[in-house]
Each structure stands twice: as C-alpha cells, then as structure tokens.
Amino acid sequence: MSNLWRLREYLRPYAGRMAAMLVLAVFASLAALATPRMIQAVIDGPVTRADDDGLWWLAAAILALGVAEAFLVWLRRYIQATVALGVEADMRRDIYAHVQKLHAGFHDRFQTGQLLSRATGDLGRIRRFAAWGMIFLVINVFTYVAVIAQLLQIYWPLGLVVAASAVPLFFLSRSFARGYIRASRAEQDQAGEVANTAEETAQGIRVVKAFGRSRHVIERFEGEAAKLRDISVGKVRMLSKSWSMFDAIPNLVLAAVLIGGSIAVAAGAMTIGELVAFVTLQLMLVWPIEALGWIIANGNEAMTAADRIFDVLDTEPAIVDRPGATDLDRADAKGHLRFEGVRFGYEGTGKEILTGLDLDVRPGETLAIAGVTGCGKTTLLSLAPRLYDVTEGRVTIDGRDVRDLTLSSLRRNVATAFEDPTLFSMSVRENLTLGREDATEADIEEALQVAQAEFVYDLPWGLDTRIGEQGLSLSGGQRQRLALARAVIVKPAVLILDDPLSALDVHTEELVERALASVLKGTTALVAVHRPSTVALADRVALLQDGTIVAVGTHSELLESTPAYRAVLSAEADTVGAAA
Amino acid sequence: MTVQTPPKPEVKESHAWRGIADTEEAERTSAEQDDASSIKALRARGRKLLGSLIRPYRKVLLWTVVLLLIQNAAGMAGPLLVKLGIDAGIPPIVENENYATLIAVGAAFLAAIAVEYLTKRGFLSLSGKVGQQILLDLRRRVFTHFQKLSIAFHERFTSGRVVARLTSDMDAIRELADGGVNDLVLSALSIVTISVILLVLDPMLALVALLSFPVMLWLSNWFRVNSARVYRRTRETIALVIVYFVESMGGVRAVQAYRREPRNQRIFDDLNEDNRAENVAGHRLSATFAGGVKGIGNLTTALVLAYGAYRVLHHQTDVGVLAAFVLYLRRFFDPMQELSMFYNTLQSANAALDKLAGVLAEEPDVPEPAEPKPLPAARGELRFDRVRFWYHKDKVVLPTFDLHIPAGQTVALVGATGAGKTTIAKLVSRFYDPSEGVVSLDGVSLKDIAEPELRRAVAMVTQENFLFAGTIGENIAFGRPDATREQIEEAARAIGAHEFITGLPEGYDTDVRKRGGRLSAGQRQLVAFARAFLADPRVLILDEATSSLDIPSERLVQRALRTILADRTAIVIAHRLSTVEIADRVLVLDGGQVVEDGPPSALIDGGGRYAKLHEQWQDSLV
Ligand SMILES: Nc1ncnc2c1ncn2[C@@H]1O[C@H](COP(=O)(O)OP(=O)(O)O)[C@@H](O)[C@H]1O
Ligand SMILES: Nc1ncnc2c1ncn2[C@@H]1O[C@H](COP(=O)(O)OP(=O)(O)O)[C@@H](O)[C@H]1O
Ligand SMILES: [Mg+2]
C-alpha cells in the first residue's frame, strides 16, 4: 500500500490535470444525469399538453447537453492520455537511470528479464491504474455516498439496510484483496521469469543451435510460460469468485428491499411511488459496486507492480561518491596506482579472492599481472575503476583513496579494455567514443591506429556503420581491437588492459604491440596477461597467486628466479608442445 | 580511397547514434513492410493466426457464450421481478395479509441471483482459462518459431527484439484476454435486440434512430485505419526501448566504466519519448472515438425525442412508445460506448498480433529437411563441393571452395583475420547454408540431415563461451542432457577443469549466474570445452577456443585434444600455432581460398606462408 502511495511523487507534476479530469468527469456525469430530467420535461410538458410550445427549446437544450457531455468525455480522456502515459514514461526513465547506477554486484545477481518486466509490464499496470482505477474509485465512492444519502431521505429503515450492505462488501473486498495481491505479485514475478528465459535463450541462440538443444530450451520456456498460465488461471478463478459476489450482493439487497419495501407499503409506512423511486435509485448502485471488484483488482496489480519497481529503485547503489569526495583532474593526475593490503571477495560467495594484496604501479609504468586462469586478475583490475569496492585495504591513485574521488572523475582517469569486448548495436563511432563523447576525428584515427583497427574505415559506411548486436558480425579479433581503441581514445592516466591481445593472430599482435608501445610510454598501465608475447608490453611483471602478489620483476628475472612464474608463462614448455 | 559507398539511408537526426545498417528493415521481419498491400497481407495473416489460435477452443467458447446468455437473462430478471413484486405482490398483502405472491417473487428473485452468480462465475473462470491457454499457445508458437529461424535472422533482428515480441507484445494481447470479450458479446447482442424492438415499436422513429448507424460505421472505420497505424508504431517504438534497455543491462560494466550513463540516458529518454508520443497519439485517437460515439448517441437521442414528440403531437404515435424509445436508446448507445473501449484494446492487440504474425511468417532460411536422410554409421567425412558463399551478394566470402576432409582427420585453418575461417566453421555446423554448392557429411548433404542428428554429429567451441544461468554440471551436460555425473566429471577432468570446479564452494552444483558471470573468462572457456567434449560429436570444430586460457591450462587442453581428436574429424582454428601443430593437415586460407595445404611439418619445410607464420610465432614466444 505504502508503495502505491509513493506513486504520488510521479503524479504530482500532473496534479492540475488530474483535478481537471475529476471535475470533467463529475460534470459529464451531471450532464448525463440532467438529460433524463429534460426528457421527463418534454414528455410531461409539451407532449402531455399537446402543444409544441417550448418543445424546440427543450430539444435544443437536450442537444446541447448531449454535445457537452460528449465534449467533456473527449476532453477528459484527452487529458488522461498525457497523465497516464506521462507517469509511465517518467517512471521508466527513472528505472533506467537507477539501474544504470547500480553496482556491478547487483547486475551479477539480477537477470535482465526481471528488470525489463518491471520497466514494461509492471509499468503498464500502473498506467492503467493512473488512467482508470483511481478516477473510477473516486467517482464510484462519490456515487455510492450520494445515492445512499438520497435513499436515507426517502425511507431511512430501508436506506440503512442498503447502507449496511457496505459491511459484507468491505469484508469481501478485504479477503479478495488479500488473496489477489499474492497472486498478482506471483504473476508479475513469473512474467519476469518468462522474460528472463526469453532473453537468455535469445542471447545464447548460437550455443542452443550448435548443440541442437532447441527442444530443451523450448521445453524450458514452455515450463515457465505454463507456470505463468497456471498462476494467471488461479488469479482468474479468484476473480471469478469475487466478481460474481460483487454482482450478487447488490441484487440480494435489492431483493431484501423489495420484500421489506412491499411490507412497508402494505403497512402504510411508504407509498408505492416512494418504493419505485427507491428501487430506481438503488439500481444506480449496481454498476459502482460491480466495478469495485475491477477497481480492487486493478489497484492491487498496480500495488504489487509498484512494490516490484520500488524494490529496485530502493536498492541503494553500493558504489557511489562518498560525502566530500573530490575530483581528480585529468591534467593533474600522474597515475600512481597502489593497492595496499587489498582484500576482496564477491558478495554471497563466501570466498576471498584477494587476500591482502600489495602492489605499486609507478607513474608511467606498464605492469603486467600474470597468473593462472581464475586466480583473480580480472577481479584485481576491476577494483581500480571501482566496479567493485575492496572489502579491506585500499586502492589509491596518486596517494588518494579511489573512494575519496568522485566516480566520474575516477573513471575519467581510469579506462579499461575488458576481456569480453562488449560492443553495442550502434555505429562504430558511438562504440568507440563511449568514454569520450567529444573525441575528434583525429583522436579516433589515432586510437584506431594504435589498436590496428583501421578496418572499420572499410566497412560499408565507415564509422557510421552499425555493428551488430555485441558486434557479432565482426570477428573476435576485430572486436577486441575496437575495445582496445575504445580504452585508448579516453587518454586516461591509468590504462587497464585485460588480456587485450588474446584473440589476435601473431602478425596483428605484433603490429598492435608496436603501436601500443608509444601510448604506454606516457601512461600508467596494468595489463593482465596469459602469453609471453603480451608480457613484452610490460616494464615489469607481477605474479598473482593465492590472492596475493608473490613476485614482481622483469620477465627474464622472474623466469630465472620463480618456478611458479615459469610454470605459468614459460615459452619453453609451449615450444616443447609445439615441437612434439 | 573509398571505392563505392552504398547510398546512405535517411536516419533521424536524434537516432544518428544507431549508425547505418543495410536497410532499416533489417530489423523487421520480411512480412512487415510499409506499403499498403504488405500491411493488408500482414493483417490477413494476423487474423488467420487469431483464427488458428481460437479454433481448438471453439467448443469451450461456445459454452462460454451460452453461460453469458443465461447470466444476462438472469440479470435482466431482477428489474422485472421488482416490478412484478410491486404490481402483484403488494395488493394481496394490503387486502388480506396474503404474503404468498411476494414470497414467490422473492424466491424467484433469489433463484435468479443464484443463477446469475453461478453463470457469471462459470463464465469468468472458463473464459479466463481459455484466454490464458490461448496466450500460452501463442507464446509457445512464437518461441518455437524463433528457435527455428537461422542465426542470420537473429543477427539482424537482435535478441532485444525477440524479447520485445515475447513480452510486451504478449502483454498487449493479454489485455484483450483479460477483459472485454464478454462485453463484446453482450453489447453486440443488446444492440441487435434493441434495433429489432425499436423497429417493431415505430418503424419511422426507428429509422431516425438507426440513422446513427452509418455515422458510427464511418467513425469506427476512421478509428480503425488511424489507430492501426499508430498502434503499429507503438509496438515498434516500445521494441526499440526494450532493445536499448536489454543492451545497456548486458553491457553495464562498459557503460559504467566509460561513464556512459548520461549519454545513455539521453538516448533512452529519446526512445522512451518516441514511444510515449505514439502512445499518447493512440490514446487521443481513442478519446476522439469515445467522445464521438457518445456525441452521436446523444445527438440521436435528441433527434428522436424531437421527432418523436412531433409525431405524438400529430397523433402518429403515442406517449408510451416515445418513453420506451428514449429508455431503449440509452441501452442502445451505452453498449456502443463499451464496444468503443473494447475496440481500442482490440486494435492495440491487433498491432501486436500482426507483429507476431510477421515473425511466424518468416521462413527459416536454414530450414529443416522435409525428408531427412539418415546418416550412415559414424565416420565423419566432410566435403565441400563447389561451394560459394556470401553474407551479402556484393561481397563473396568464399569463391568456389572445394575441400575434402577424410574421416578422423584433424585440419587446422590458418590465415589472416577475415580470410573466411570462421565462415567455413559456420557452414560445417550449418549456421548458414552455402549460397551455391553442397557441404556434405559422410556423403549426405547437411541440408538433408535431420536437425537433432546433425547437432549430435557436429559440435563447435567458439571464443564466445556463452553459459546459461544454472549449475556448472548442467552447463557441461548441455549438449548431452542424459549424461551422468561421472561422465560430466570425466569430461571436466579430461580438459583440466575439474580442479577449479571442485575448488568452488558448491563444486559442480555452483550456479554460474547469468552468462556464467560467476566464473572467470578462462574458466568459462574450459566449461565450454568440457561441454563440447561431453557431446562427443563425430566432427568437432574449435574456433579460437583457447584464446583466454593460460599456458598451463592450454597445455592441458592440448594434451586432451591429442587423445580426443585422435579418432575424430576436427577443424581447428587458432592463432596460437601450438594448437595448430597437433593437426594432421594445415590449410592456409587467403580471401576464401586455400593457398597452402599439407601436413604442418611439410609446410614448415616448404618455406611458404605457413613457414613464415610459424617463424613469426616462434619469435613471439621469447
Ligand atoms: N562476478 C563474480 N561473482 C562471483 N565470483 C566471481 C565473479 N567473477 C569471478 N569470480 C570468481 O573469482 C575468481 C577470480 O576470477 P577472475 O578475476 O575473473 O580470474 P582471472 O584471473 O582469470 O581473470 C574465480 O574463481 C571466479 O570463479
Ligand atoms: N555475419 C556476417 N555478416 C556479414 N559479413 C560477415 C559476417 N561474418 C563475417 N563476415 C565477413 O566475412 C569475411 C570472412 O569472415 P570470417 O569467416 O569471420 O573470417 P576469419 O574467421 O577468417 O577471421 C570477413 O570479411 C567478414 O567481415
Ligand atoms: Mg580474467
């Protein structure tokens, strides 16, 4: 409930229009209510009197009222469109803004489909509530009270009977709402699961095809969809039970009024005319009460949708600017990167990946991190731009804790080429300038040259060519080079390269290394490496093992002194394998 | 320098970020085009789809209509019984305290309420169930069809759009199933009945009332045409929103690391705004429609009243008839109002249905064989017979390619980026069909092999290493669902993944989370290897599959490969020639053509391109 109430923040900008909608709705009902009176007047007046005096006036008035009503209806719905859709679009904007801010750890856990279903399906429910549910609720309660007041006036004992029908209605509503709210939440969660499955299988379509497992994923999807159907059918059953009750109660009361009224009339406590008027008025209650079932369902769905949305919006981004965080100006940054007693473990895994790690990367130096697969190189690299925060110890740039810097200035100074080169379905230019919108053609050209990615100029529309989803119509090596160019173009103080040349062939690798060398000369760089050839980029190498740095030195020093290093990076074993 | 640039299609200024693709239609299915005849054809498909969805439930739906009619009749009885009670029940009480009639009427009323309650409940739950079932059928059908469509289709359509079709479009249709269908039947019914009653009461007056019909029709038609266009755009704009949302979430690390958030937000706001504008346009159309229906109804009522009064005054009809007319007119136009609401939902659902029909109309361009030929006993002989291939007609990737790989041979493909190595791998695993010529396995064209059989025979490991959310064990067993735990562990052990897996808190039962994010890139690659080995195919394709591995792991994998590939046909694509050296035969590719072919040692001695590559690679090892 409270989350539904919180929606008012989103309604506030539309408060004026909502008030206008209500007023218009009331006026439209008044116009609709006035028409029967006028008709009455026509029949009782000119027609009965048998002269057409005044008939035309009355007819004109009815006509005017009718047109007015239509106009009011049109105007209300015209306004309603901007309100309901405005609320929807505003909330969607905020959801997107918020999830973009949420830390990597959140995204590790939360599947995209679930987020998406909040930003589409759930918002649709809120939109419907904002468009219809609220207005109907107000109008119907208003009608109910107005009618009851008149009924009490006509004959209060029966009026009380009708008013008393509010009691069962209340309990019925409450029990309906209680069950329905659970079903509605379950339905929305399951819709999210369906979206998850759809999204995951769409992304993994190549693997599904390669292993001929279409049948399996179809079954999985069907399983989720069938679960959704079952929940929805359960919900429908609940609906059918309550809605038919909402229908029956006013009718039961009507029957009671008929009996009681007849007796009252027989006893002379009421005239027949009064009874007829009473019943006619009471009939006006049937629709508002029937609609109550719909409104409750609509409101509950909006409520659980709001719950789900605020679940996400209330998740505080774990990685934000500390109070008093200051900017690190790119011009001042020397790029002295230090890890001091760093400990880190991924949330919810209960395993420490880095266990008190110290490392000093001097300004302008290129340091390679070597270590076996899964030892924590990528993890270590993700700490510098604060994709994750250390659990203990600290990471500093130029002696300042990265957590004391504003995120945006930190990330302006630290650029990463990830090992999975994510590209977006946008133009090449947009993909390249991700971290630097204002890059000039010359900047782009330079970065492309360093990464040896000039092939993009040969694409059909050059830099304006859209590259496919995840850049999949490019080869792995091409994607990797674009990701490299993307990092280089930022001209950061600290350049982080996660296994940047793994997908390149030997020849290209050599070219990239040569071009990259000029960039690395003036930039601090941290490079995760697997191959001796990539080590050539570095001034020094650090060996990461069991969560700490166990040795630092030049490639040849370490080959000489450290057996563990030899095991990881010795070219010899490799050549032995090749010669065999 | 640029030779020929294809013409630049028009791109909306604010959408410049998207860049230029072949055609904007690249993201639509081929059935969705903008010209009138395609739209009409698509509409027809949509209708046919709806028909085919409803057909299995014809009987149940008939029952729901029956229930609805009974419910309606019972509902109508209420006011009648009240009238009866007052007219016939009260006098006997006044006269001789005889309550019998009143009690009888009361009992009848209770019975009517009970009937109404039961039929309404029955109707709601029955129709709701059918609606949900139809929705499930539709979801299943569309999803299954997406699975049938080729990789080429998915590449241009993008996964975000697949998700949009399977979620937001379904939602639009669900709204239709959720409510309104009962109104439709009831409203149509009462409009017809009342028309008849009016005609019987006073044909002349009725004609005036029925004058509103052509106007209504014209208005509905106006609404139909315009709303169809708007709602189609609504579906398209929301799809763009979804695509962008899904992509941003997928690449959220890059987004954050590059401080992309503000620009993303601007772009997203823009897309969101486009969608909102279309939606508002749709709602406003429906506002006009609803207001129009109301206006026509009120206008007609006024006309009837005036003309009716005139007729009464001139003794052409009597007051009772006029009163009845006016009352009935109200019940004549109210349902129309409901119909107009329903029509709106219907139009929105129709637009979604058309989109889905478009998907279903898409022909799989790598279709399953109609009459599959069985594969002979496992051997694994591959043959490319005068194969030509291009992704786009203007750029041939493989110009007339002939290749024979005897069963059991391990072939390494080397060559510069873009030489066509991956393309050959994709042809063998039938992600694409050759544009000309035949690729065959054991003498049977790949096009004639039943999908499951082909997939059992050919498996591929790429550098993408996509893992599904779920346990490591499940992921390894993906290609062979009936594998036992022992077999899974054996496969993991064979390529050296067992150790790290058992090091994880829950071992093989560790959930790797979405995309395998719980693992490091190298670990994912190992799992992908284990997955392919467990599938035990007769042809194994490795496309740069060891790129993220460290040297010890790579060595382990290579050792495993020696045994695994010993009796198996294999195509190995690798930049690291250490992996290539385990091959029996090396093919050097250039521009889609084989320029060198022979055992590695012979090629090294031959002093050709491969020899040079090998030399370079040796140098890189220092
Ligand atoms: N997002 C994550 N959540 C939980 N565990 C993770 C996550 N990413 C990596 N790990 C685990 O942390 C360890 C180190 O991974 P990583 O830093 O990627 O290794 P690498 O040295 O190969 O780059 C691995 O054992 C992996 O299973
Ligand atoms: N999905 C695709 N759509 C269009 N062109 C493609 C696609 N995939 C590859 N190409 C083009 O086909 C050619 C061969 O590519 P590929 O087989 O991936 O080469 P390799 O694996 O040898 O690097 C390249 O020019 C590449 O740009
Ligand atoms: Mg890594």
Ligand SMILES: [Mg+2]
């Ligand atoms: Mg390739």
